Amino acid sequence: MSIEIIDSHMVEKFIENSEAFEKIIGERFTLLDANKDGVLSRDELQNDTNDSSYEDVALQPKEEIINLYDVLFEKFDVGKKGTLDRKEFGSLMKEVMLAKAHGFGDTPVSIILQEDSLLKKVF
Template sequence: MSVACLDGPTVMDFVNDSETFNKCIKEHFDMLDADGDGVISRCELEDRSGKLASKDYELQSTEEIRGLYDTLFDKFDVDRNGTIDREEFTSMMREIILAKARAIGNFPVLVILQGDSFLMRAVTRKKDS
């Protein structure tokens, strides 16, 4: 984890940089799609949550995590097949990250970020520009 200075416009620029954003989406999707079948299932997400918990990350209760998954699948599983495909995942992440950008606003804030997170990628992208 790292401390980074971040503002909403930096995050929005990251999302609007289609090449960089789509590359990041692909990497994260492929990481979550453990069986490589082109969709993310609840089982894959629950398995991932279990692995994170075993690494001593502080997470919400299992009930809270399942509630989050219910919300994500209700909103973003457009075809209602019980999985999230790459297009649905892209839409979901775009909406979530833009909501974070709006919440952060125009003034820089210091945040603690995981090294492989979307927001860290936004910070790194800005430094590389």
């Protein structure tokens, strides 16, 4: 774990650097694709416990978590096939990271990050 100072501009700049962002998203996708079929199932996506930003989700009632994933798959599973391909996963992660950036705002904030957190890749 480390403590970092971060603001919205740092995250946005990282996302705009499409080569670096795509590399990191590709690595995370490969890590999550447990059965190596080239798509992420709901179970594989829910197993993403490596990112400390998901700790809040783990504290939610099971019904709320199910509803959250229903919404995510409704929005990002373009083909409605019940899985996310690499491009769909990238779109999801981009939106998640931009939401985090907007939450940080322009004022720098201190944040505790695990070494394998996606936000840690910003640095």
